[in-house]
Amino acid sequence: MAEEMRIVLRNYGKIDPLKIEDYINVGGYQSLAKARNISQKEVIDEVKNSGLRGRGGAGFNAGMKWSFSYGTPADQKYVVCNADEGEPGTYKDRIIMENDPHTLLEGMAICGYAIGATKGYIYCRGEYPYVVEILNQAISQAKAKGILGDFDIEVRMGAGAYVCGEETALLESIEGHRGEPRFKPPFPGVAGLWGKPTIINNVETFANIPVIMEKGADWFKAIGAAKYPGTKVFTLTGDVVNKTFFELPTNATIRDVVFGMGGGVAGGKKFKAVQIGGTSGGFIPESMLDTQVDFDSMIAIGATLGSGAVFVMDETTDLVDVIERITKFFEHESCGKCTPCREGTKRMHETLKKINSGKGSAQDIALTERLGNVMTRACLCGLGQAAPGPVLTTLKNFRPDYNAKLG
Amino acid sequence: MADYKEIISAYQDLPGGIIEAYHAIQKEYSYIPEDAVVAAAQAFDISKARAYGVATFYSYLKVGKRGKNVIRICESAPCHVAGADKVVAALEKELGIKMGETTQDGKFTLEFTECVGQCQATPVITINSKPYGDVTADSITGILAGYK
Numbered sequence: 001m002a003e004e005m006r007i008v009l010r011n012y013g014k015i016d017p018l019k020i021e022d023y024i025n026v027g028g029y030q031s032l033a034k035a036r037n038i039s040q041k042e043v044i045d046e047v048k049n050s051g052l053r054g055r056g057g058a059g060f061n062a063g064m065k066w067s068f069s070y071g072t073p074a075d076q077k078y079v080v081c082n083a084d085e086g087e088p089g090t091y092k093d094r095i096i097m098e099n100d101p102h103t104l105l106e107g108m109a110i111c112g113y114a115i116g117a118t119k120g121y122i123y124c125r126g127e128y129p130y131v132v133e134i135l136n137q138a139i140s141q142a143k144a145k146g147i148l149g150d151f152d153i154e155v156r157m158g159a160g161a162y163v164c165g166e167e168t169a170l171l172e173s174i175e176g177h178r179g180e181p182r183f184k185p186p187f188p189g190v191a192g193l194w195g196k197p198t199i200i201n202n203v204e205t206f207a208n209i210p211v212i213m214e215k216g217a218d219w220f221k222a223i224g225a226a227k228y229p230g231t232k233v234f235t236l237t238g239d240v241v242n243k244t245f246f247e248l249p250t251n252a253t254i255r256d257v258v259f260g261m262g263g264g265v266a267g268g269k270k271f272k273a274v275q276i277g278g279t280s281g282g283f284i285p286e287s288m289l290d291t292q293v294d295f296d297s298m299i300a301i302g303a304t305l306g307s308g309a310v311f312v313m314d315e316t317t318d319l320v321d322v323i324e325r326i327t328k329f330f331e332h333e334s335c336g337k338c339t340p341c342r343e344g345t346k347r348m349h350e351t352l353k354k355i356n357s358g359k360g361s362a363q364d365i366a367l368t369e370r371l372g373n374v375m376t377r378a379c380l381c382g383l384g385q386a387a388p389g390p391v392l393t394t395l396k397n398f399r400p401d402y403n404a405k406l407g
Numbered sequence: 408m409a410d411y412k413e414i415i416s417a418y419q420d421l422p423g424g425i426i427e428a429y430h431a432i433q434k435e436y437s438y439i440p441e442d443a444v445v446a447a448a449q450a451f452d453i454s455k456a457r458a459y460g461v462a463t464f465y466s467y468l469k470v471g472k473r474g475k476n477v478i479r480i481c482e483s484a485p486c487h488v489a490g491a492d493k494v495v496a497a498l499e500k501e502l503g504i505k506m507g508e509t510t511q512d513g514k515f516t517l518e519f520t521e522c523v524g525q526c527q528a529t530p531v532i533t534i535n536s537k538p539y540g541d542v543t544a545d546s547i548t549g550i551l552a553g554y555k
Contacts, residue, residue, distance in 0.1 A: 088483035088522035126430065126467040127523045129536050156423075157430050160467030162521065176423030176451070178464040194422070237485035237526040244527060279484055279522075309526075311485055325487045329521060335464075 002252035002260060005223070007231045008207035009247050011100040017134060020141040023102040029147050031213035035110045036149075043114040044070055047209065049217035051229040056082055056165070056202030057277065057306045058382070059228065059295040062209075068189035069115040069197040077117035078198040079108050080188075081206055082170060083124040083131075086162040087278025088329070089309035092233040093203035095245055097124075097131050100207070101138035105153060107206030110213060111199055112151040120153040121193070123170050126160050162333035166381045167200045168192075169335065180337040181381035204233060224250030225294035232293060232308050239266045239314035248293070255289040257310055269314035273398065277306020279326050280386035282393035283319070302393055304386075319401045323394055324349070324356040330387040341384030344375040348391065359407045369395055409435050411443040415450045425451045425461055429468050437535070438473045466520070474509040474516035476554045481531045483522040489529035490543075497544035498532075501551060514555070 006012065015022035023029070035043045048063025069077055081104060085093040097104060108120045124132050135155050142148050161179045163169045168182035171193050192198025208230060212220050221229050228250050234257055235245045241263030248256065258264065258274055265271050273283045276293070282303035284291075291301050298305045313322065327349040334345045351368050354360045372388030372395075379385045395402065414431045418424035425447055432439050439462055448458035462470050469477075478498065482491050499505055502515050509516040525531045528540025532550075539550055 085524055086522060089485045089526050090522070091524040091526055094524050125524070126465070127520075127533070127536065157427065158467075159426055159430065159465030160520070161465050173426065174423050176425040176461065178460055235526060237529060238488060243529075275484075313488065317488060322484055322488060325482070325484055329483060332466075332521065 055204035107209035338380035
């Protein structure tokens with residue numbers, strides 16, 4: 001069984017998050033000083049060589065991303081932290097920010113130095129006003145100490161739009177607009193916030209940076225799965241014994257997560273399914289539990305690692321009912337900009353409602369499958385592309401549950 | 408109560424600050440008055456349609472009056488399977504209103520929300536953004552007592 005390994009949560013419970021001195025006493029901000037003593041390119045190479053890939057869900061090599069902004073000349077560049085954690089069942093970024101806000105600020109400042117940005121934004125979801133207060137306190141402490149140098153950080157609040165977790169929608173929101181995704185290219189690394197080169201990384205990604213600078217790329221690269229090294233923070237919900245969070249190396253298996261650290265299914269019941277990565281994640285049956293949780297292994301079984309949310313369902317769960325609820329979520333959260341998502345999420349919810357109420361036919365299932373495949377290919381952003389995932393994976397892995405409901 | 412015009416002017420020079428201004432107004436009023444949207448359009452030099460478009464795009468923001476205390480019940484999948492429907496029924500019974508409605512004395516509004524990120528303790532409700540976890544039909548009366 002995999003053992004917990006805390007990198008991003010290394011200071012959890014060990015320091016007072018509201019005291020910058022506590023963070024400094026455990027070696028905080030030394031990585032920033034170290035970074036500023038070497039060249040920008042050396043910092044980027046270190047991050048690139050560590051193999052760190054984005055922890056927000058897309059899994060892109062972080063150092064590679066940074067190199068795009070570094071290589072684009074501009075009078076102003078930005079570092080943006082995506083703290084709009086809206087994936088149902090996910091609260092890892094909140095845990096990091098509530099317990100160790102300075103590690104996020106340090107990670108962002110290192111990125112700022114590396115790409116040549118003097119301004120950073122943390123886009124924190126509106127549902128976390130208490131986290132915004134902690135972040136603002138941490139920022140003013142860091143400013144008072146002059147520890148961030150010429151790098152300025154400002155917190156902006158989201159306002160309850162799931163789509164703003166998509167990076168270009170997030171940028172639109174910071175600019176004060178409706179959070180509708182942009183067409184790509186250009187990618188934000190080249191033309192992002194107010195048209196300037198912008199690096200957007202997730203909270204968990206930034207929280208890894210100070211440790212990588214401290215211990216080096218080789219140390220990091222040796223942890224977990226070879227192609228997706230490091231750790232991942234998981235948050236467990238549903239019918240599981242330990243409804244909690246923990247951090248595991250990425251070569252742990254789904255079984256380690258659910259039955260090891262998670263303690264198995266609650267109430268002595270049998271396992272039915274687990275959905276990983278948030279509400280857009282695939283539904284995984286028992287036969288696939290020995291899959292490694294790293295990004296690529298999950299993709300290979302038609303699932304995702306995503307945000308690391310782990311939603312466990314026992315044998316009594318009405319899967320089709322859960323799926324109907326999920327399709328309602330996507331209908332509500334679709335921003336309406338592109339047709340396949342705006343219409344597709346609506347039709348999918350309609351059909352699932354019909355099937356769940358016992359009035360569906362085999363033809364409805366066939367249509368749903370076809371619609372899901374169209375959306376996966378035709379939607380503008382990740383929201384619409386991922387929205388059919390739960391429907392398609394349950395149709396594939398749990399078809400008898402649907403058949404039992406047909407009228 | 409601070410005037411919404413004063414609140415808006417504090418954010419007027421902040422690039423993209425209209426959403427921050429809306430948050431600040433809502434914190435004071437518990438909603439965004441219709442007139443404040445018009446004032447924001449003028450202050451940020453955008454059309455009324457655009458200002459209204461921003462204010463209504465985001466589900467955390469509410470244009471038009473609602474109760475002093477806003478109770479939101481999470482209906483995302485983890486709360487759904489944990490029995491959010493029983494919490495909804497208990498709240499509706501306790502306050503004598505349906506979801507989406509406001510009590511006659513203007514003290515409480517009931518709303519649905521998607522995930523609020525407190526999933527270690529499902530089902531979850533928030534009152535004026537303060538989260539309450541592991542809510543049951545029986546714990547509702549006690550929680551509401553603090554707001555009456």
